[in-house]
Amino acid sequence: MTTEFQRPNIFAMTGYTPGEQSADPATIKLNTNENPYPPSPQVFDALQQFDAAHLRRYPNPTASDFRLAAAKLHGVAPEQIIATRGGDELLRLILTTFVDPGDSVAVAEPSYSLYPVLTAIQGGQLFDLGLTSDWRLAPDFVDRANKARCKVAFIVNPHAPSGALMDEASLRTIAEAFNGLILIDEAYVDFVSNAGHDLTQFAVKADNVVLLRTLSKGYGLAGLRFGYGIGHARLIEPMLTKTRDSYNLDAISQSLAVAAIQDQGYIEETRRQVIEARLELQVALGALGFEVAPSHANFVLATVPRSGPSALSIYQALKSKQILVRYFDQDRLRDKLRITVGTPEEQHQLIKALREILQRD
Amino acid sequence: MTTEFQRPNIFAMTGYTPGEQSADPATIKLNTNENPYPPSPQVFDALQQFDAAHLRRYPNPTASDFRLAAAKLHGVAPEQIIATRGGDELLRLILTTFVDPGDSVAVAEPSYSLYPVLTAIQGGQLFDLGLTSDWRLAPDFVDRANKARCKVAFIVNPHAPSGALMDEASLRTIAEAFNGLILIDEAYVDFVSNAGHDLTQFAVKADNVVLLRTLSKGYGLAGLRFGYGIGHARLIEPMLTKTRDSYNLDAISQSLAVAAIQDQGYIEETRRQVIEARLELQVALGALGFEVAPSHANFVLATVPRSGPSALSIYQALKSKQILVRYFDQDRLRDKLRITVGTPEEQHQLIKALREILQRD
Numbered sequence: 001m002t003t004e005f006q007r008p009n010i011f012a013m014t015g016y017t018p019g020e021q022s023a024d025p026a027t028i029k030l031n032t033n034e035n036p037y038p039p040s041p042q043v044f045d046a047l048q049q050f051d052a053a054h055l056r057r058y059p060n061p062t063a064s065d066f067r068l069a070a071a072k073l074h075g076v077a078p079e080q081i082i083a084t085r086g087g088d089e090l091l092r093l094i095l096t097t098f099v100d101p102g103d104s105v106a107v108a109e110p111s112y113s114l115y116p117v118l119t120a121i122q123g124g125q126l127f128d129l130g131l132t133s134d135w136r137l138a139p140d141f142v143d144r145a146n147k148a149r150c151k152v153a154f155i156v157n158p159h160a161p162s163g164a165l166m167d168e169a170s171l172r173t174i175a176e177a178f179n180g181l182i183l184i185d186e187a188y189v190d191f192v193s194n195a196g197h198d199l200t201q202f203a204v205k206a207d208n209v210v211l212l213r214t215l216s217k218g219y220g221l222a223g224l225r226f227g228y229g230i231g232h233a234r235l236i237e238p239m240l241t242k243t244r245d246s247y248n249l250d251a252i253s254q255s256l257a258v259a260a261i262q263d264q265g266y267i268e269e270t271r272r273q274v275i276e277a278r279l280e281l282q283v284a285l286g287a288l289g290f291e292v293a294p295s296h297a298n299f300v301l302a303t304v305p306r307s308g309p310s311a312l313s314i315y316q317a318l319k320s321k322q323i324l325v326r327y328f329d330q331d332r333l334r335d336k337l338r339i340t341v342g343t344p345e346e347q348h349q350l351i352k353a354l355r356e357i358l359q360r361d
Numbered sequence: 362m363t364t365e366f367q368r369p370n371i372f373a374m375t376g377y378t379p380g381e382q383s384a385d386p387a388t389i390k391l392n393t394n395e396n397p398y399p400p401s402p403q404v405f406d407a408l409q410q411f412d413a414a415h416l417r418r419y420p421n422p423t424a425s426d427f428r429l430a431a432a433k434l435h436g437v438a439p440e441q442i443i444a445t446r447g448g449d450e451l452l453r454l455i456l457t458t459f460v461d462p463g464d465s466v467a468v469a470e471p472s473y474s475l476y477p478v479l480t481a482i483q484g485g486q487l488f489d490l491g492l493t494s495d496w497r498l499a500p501d502f503v504d505r506a507n508k509a510r511c512k513v514a515f516i517v518n519p520h521a522p523s524g525a526l527m528d529e530a531s532l533r534t535i536a537e538a539f540n541g542l543i544l545i546d547e548a549y550v551d552f553v554s555n556a557g558h559d560l561t562q563f564a565v566k567a568d569n570v571v572l573l574r575t576l577s578k579g580y581g582l583a584g585l586r587f588g589y590g591i592g593h594a595r596l597i598e599p600m601l602t603k604t605r606d607s608y609n610l611d612a613i614s615q616s617l618a619v620a621a622i623q624d625q626g627y628i629e630e631t632r633r634q635v636i637e638a639r640l641e642l643q644v645a646l647g648a649l650g651f652e653v654a655p656s657h658a659n660f661v662l663a664t665v666p667r668s669g670p671s672a673l674s675i676y677q678a679l680k681s682k683q684i685l686v687r688y689f690d691q692d693r694l695r696d697k698l699r700i701t702v703g704t705p706e707e708q709h710q711l712i713k714a715l716r717e718i719l720q721r722d
Contacts, residue, residue, distance in 0.1 A: 005512075005542050005569070006599050007461050015603040018422040029418075038414040052408045052617075053399040055584035057390075058577075061379040085446060088606050096482060100368050101462055114607060121457060121604055151366075181366050208366070216419075223416035223612035238367050242376040243482055245449050246475060251584035252613050256413075 009101075013120040016113065020324055028349055030340040031324040033160075033188070033299050035220035037273065037343075039256075040266040043221070046259035050252055059251035062240060066249075066257050070213075070228055073261060074200045079233040082240045083257070085248050087187055087214035087227035088114060091154070093239040094183050094210065095122040099151050106145040106153035108137055110161060110330055112185065115154045124151075135162035135293065137170075142177040153178060156185040158192060161328065161338040163295025165192060168202055171209075181208045181235065188297035190218025190267065191274055191341075203230050210235055217298060218267060219260045226257040274298050278341045284351045285339075288360055298341045301333075308358050311335050317357045323350055370462075374481040377474065381685055389710055391701040392685040394521075394549075394660050396581035398634065398704075400617075401627040404582070407620035411613055420612035423601060427610075427618050431574075431589055434622060435561040440594040443601045444618070446609050448548055448575035448588035449475060452515070454600045455544050455571065456483040460512050467506040467514035469498055471522060471694055473546065476515045485512075496523035496654065498531075503538040514539060517546040519553060522689065522699040524656025526553060529563055532570075542569045542596065549658035551579025551628065552635055552702075564591050571596055578659060579628060580621045587618040635659050639702045645712045646700075649721055659702045662694075669719050672696050678718045684711055 019032035063083035071078040084090040091114060099105060101123030107115045109128045119126050127148045129141050137155070138144075145153055155174075158165045175182050184199065203209045210231035216222040226249070229236060281300055282292045289305030304311045315327035315337060326338040342350065354360075380393035424444035432439040445451040452475060460466060462484030468476045470489045480487050488509045490502050498516070499505075506514055516535075519526045536543050545560065564570045571592035577583040587610070590597060610618075642661055643653045650666030665672045676688035676698060687699040703711065715721075 005459050005596065007459065010458050010599055010603055013603060016607045018607055019419065021419065021421075032419060034418055038417050043416070044413045047408075047411065047413045047613075050408065052405045055404070055617075056399050056581045057395055058380065058382065058393060058583045059586070060382075085606065085611075086608060088608065092606060097371050098366050098368065101484075117603075117607075123462075220417045222419045225420070225608055225611040235366065238371055242371055242374060242478075245446065245453060246377045246379055246478075247447060247449065247586055250446075250586040250611070250614055252408075253611055256416075 007123075009120060009123045013117070016117045019326070022324060024322065026322055028323045028342065028346050030342050030346065030350060031326045033217060033297070033340045034222050035217060035270065035274070035298065036277070036341065036346065037220055037270045039220040040260050040263040042259040042263040042266070043256050046256050047252070050255055054251055059247055059249060059254060061247050063249045063254050066228070066254055066261070069258050069261050073264070074230060076200060076204050076230060077233065080204045080230055080236055082229045082236050082244070083249055083254075084227050084229060084244070086216060086225040087185065087212045089248065090210075090212050090227055090229045091115070091118055091183065091185070093243050094152055094181070095119065095124060096243045097238050098181050099124045104148045104150040106141075106148070106150040106180070108141065108155070110328065110333055111154070111156050112160055135159050135164040136166065137174065142174055146177070146179050151180045153180060153182045154185060155182060156187065158188045158296040160188065160297065161299070161326070161333065162293050162301045163188070163297040163299060164293065165197070165296040167197070168199055171199065172202060175206050175209050178208065181210065183210050183212060185212045187212065187214050187217055189213070190271055191278070191298045192296040193275060200230055204232055207232050207234070215257055215260055218271065220270065221256070221260060224253050224256060226253050274341050277344060277347060280344070281339065281341060281347050284347070288351070288354055288358060299338050300341070301336050301338050303336050305358065311337050314354070314357055318350070318353055321353045323353055370481060370484045374478070377478045380687070383685060385683065387683055389684045389703065389707050391703050391707065391711060392687045394578060394658070394701045395583050396578060396631065396635070396659065397638070397702065397707065398581055398631045400581040401621055401624040403620040403624040403627070404617050407617050408613070411616055415612055420608055420610060420615060422608050424610050424615050427589070427615055427622070430619050430622050434625070435591060437561060437565050437591060438594065441565045441591055441597055443590045443597050443605070444610055444615075445588045445590060445605070447577060447586040448546065448573045450609060451571075451573050451588055451590045452476070452479055452544065452546070454604050455513055455542070456480065456485060457604045458599050459542050460485045465509045465511040467502075467509070467511040467541070469502065469516065471689065471691055472515070472517050473521055496520050496525040497527060498535065503535055507538070507540050510540075512541045514541060514543045515546060516543060517548070519549045519657040521549065521658065522660070522687070522694065523654050523662045524549075524658040524660060525654065526558070526657040528558070529560055532560065533563060536567050536570050539569065542571065544571050544573060546573045548573065548575050548578055550574070551632055552639070552659045553657040554636060561591055565593055568593050568595070576618055576621055579632065581631065582617070582621060585614050585617060587614050635702050638705060638708060641705070642700065642702055642708050645708070649712070649715055649719060660699050661702070662697055662699050664697050666719065672698050675715070675718055679711070679714055682714045684714055
């Protein structure tokens, strides 16, 4: 029966697998890149002050207040911002708006596993252009993407799962040469070491670049489902006025997102703590024989010591000790673990457990 | 530039126009079918008890608690329920999952103006089969829909904007004869006069029917953006595991939606009040010379008196008195106004204003 009704591309595809969650509060979760710190106190206040009686009415359809606040923060115009239900909705809207079924979409694997899923839903053709050994786009990325007539390229920067960062100059060169639209997924940009890294002015001036931002990581609001896109108004406009679900964001999340984005002092403070803890994690893993790629995100990608147990065994051994990290059964990643930066205490527990597993007492 | 990047169907289409909102709290809003009453006290409690610290973590990806609560309420299995960001997300998922670009989609205009918009986004062909003079599906609806090879039919029941109700037997006959999938949009079902009207058992047993429910109307939660679908698990499954955005519902709305759906006593009470007020509104409009179609929704469709000013003039005159109702510049509706059932006080103000406009003092 399902075959009869489902579209062939939907029937053939496999859905996205969400990260492992645990109902046990004692579990140390270092597997889904959540922020180790809670959201801003301003978010707690906004939640307490929200009057449920307002829920009777439809919310603001375009999240105007949030878009104003985000525009002010980035020094751009509200017309250059679209607010979305998590960054994921923006990824979908990019495909819905700009990619016809059959069109090619460029990615560079390994990257966010949702890109292929969303491309399959849209009936697009995935065109994987690979990465260099240090997790950067291959030098002929644009040539090959243009030859394949890719309409959209998804580039995650900082890169996941490695944490590598491409700078503005490289991205500008790519954008200028690429015939399609580039979605730069900046889910982890709030953890970049270089505080001067800021692509927003480049993005709104280019005519084929949209930046993806999310409150899930840097703002400690994965549970709120709130993200946004920044780009030229002519790229934002069809998503804002046509392809977006008409009331995509509820009234409570709009109110909390405004509170969160306006408290940049708090974000700076947690950012500083995460960057500090990331360095500590890199050093501690290095001391245990892991090879750790430099990271600009709130996770590190660690190659397990050659002489010891496999990455899969270590992942399983950690899990039996109620510590979740991420193992990818995927090319180039099978000897690695992606470990989210945690609180100092969580990291202490992790290192202690790894020491036991690797028998490095 | 936009023409270059946008898909041709997106470039050609017009987006959905959300209902008029007013920033002035003194405005009487009877134009977007919001509930005149606030959500259940349990929703207020759930909001107060929600700890913002939980927002750090990703929410439950499939809204399991809500689906369990909804399944219990309807006497179906959780696998027969999908929770969505408003009913609108379910409409989109039906198209994404079951309608290929170029496929036909059956509607019966006038109905919810979002159906054509979503069909255009998906690149589907809209096939309007019209309605009888008393707002029912034409007798040859299925024959024509089958001949046009429609993959999906959107049927709103109770009908909007008339409030007419089709019974289970008629819908069963249609479902059995139709070769495609039927989405029965029950956005207004919580206001049906006949308390015994319940299509859920029919829907989960049929192999081509999905019911749409929303908390926006009956539960007074338009601002929360929460709805759900009920149908055969084999129809629900691909939407739940493949085409739905991976975390489509935030943690707060999941918690509040569970609280709302579990307080059926409160819903019964507001339903009773709305049905009573609807009758009063029908009588009062009738006394002023309007012809009012029988309604099973929280609105009435009123044909303006022949001798007086036009529907458009009355709409404008009401607006100048800070009362919003809905005027449709559309075939069969230009001599009518759709008026949301309000509180007794709001309706009193409306009738007073109409009396002045029609000079029936």
